[in-house]
Amino acid sequence: MSTEHFRITYDGPALDTHEMDVRDLAPALLSLADACDAASQALFGPKSKMVVNVKASFKTGSFGVDLTLTSGVLQSTIDWFAGKDGQGLANATAVLLGLGAFGGGAIAALKWLRGRKIHRIDIHGNKRILITEDEDQLEIEEYTLILLQHREFREKLEKALDPLNCDGIETIALGRDESVDVTVSKKERGYFVTPPATDEILFSEERTQAFSIANLAFQEGNKWRLYDGQATVFVSIEDTEFLLRVNSDKESFAKSDVLICRVRVTQWQTDAGVKTDYAVLKVLEHKTHATQLKLPTV
Known part of the structure; x- marks a missing residue:
């Protein structure tokens, strides 16, 4: 010693x-x-x-x-x-x-x-x-x-x-x-004085993903709460055409509706750990919940 x-x-x-x-x-x-x-x-x-x-x-x-x-x-x-x-x-x-x-x-x-x-x-x-x-x-x-x-x-x-x-x-x-x-x-x-921490991007990728709707946010800039089958995540909607249809009441939503989306997923390294951001680039399909049973056609 x-x-x-x-x-x-x-x-x-x-x-x-x-x-x-x-x-x-x-x-x-x-x-x-x-x-x-x-x-x-x-x-x-x-x-x-x-x-x-x-x-x-x-x-x-x-x-x-x-x-x-x-x-x-x-x-x-x-x-x-x-x-x-x-x-x-x-x-x-x-x-x-x-x-x-x-x-x-x-x-x-x-x-x-x-x-x-x-x-x-x-x-x-x-x-x-x-x-x-x-x-x-x-x-x-x-x-x-x-x-x-x-x-x-x-x-x-x-x-x-x-x-x-x-x-x-x-x-x-x-x-x-x-x-x-x-x-x-x-x-x-x-x-x-210690410089403020700068978040570092770990990876960013685009993929197609399905979400059910947990909570809508109609105020501009707010994130939607969507469920991906495992967890509820906050998602920013960047599809302006889709938002325009929503704002003009051309899109209506019901419980258990599903959105098929093109999503950009970005993960960041922060002082608090890993942070994940979701952004919907394009809503490819809006699948409404079926209200009738599907029967074989005669």
Whole structure:
């Protein structure tokens, strides 16, 4: 089991008495611990874990906390970070915390981006070149990019900086031992807001499908509730000719009527899981429920 020490320091007029509201400090430290854990799992896999423990407090005209990072990561993984200087966990800590090593780390990269979108990423061995829309460039390591793309790490890091939202707290500094590796100021707080999730299309296909009608929606834009034989689904009707017949009372509906439709089914990956959308492109046939028995013809 390996350990590495680092320090987080809060500074500003509100801390002149060397005191800090525990309701601001505790959630921020918990989020910092969660960010380290999320980073460890993003880089090393779900079985790895980083534990952050409070070691001691100090007072130097601001308010700071000494923390100990304990790694349960396999030694072979630590060695991957060792590089020429053999720093092992110290280098891993720099990446996990986004400190100054390895081309700047996650925090330094986010400070450099200043909220700008990445236009493209060029790959050169283990190096990644971030290129913004205004053609500004930054070279980072592969594992720093992994953290920039990892939603849970970004969300926890954002919350760890919440004390900057408080009046009188102007900066948060992170560093190992007595050094300061990176500082985030109040005006830079917005650079660390996690981008909203974008839904990803898993697949989209068109097919012919039969539905019985569960509930009609005559107001424009509302979805119909249709039953596909297994479940009731919400369906948008994009067949304008069919809707025109409905609105002009040329289509009437009875219980157990069936619509044979050309349907587009799209499945999305969202933060909440898989979402499925149904859209009727064309109503091919409206089968009314039979009111008489079918008998053999004479």
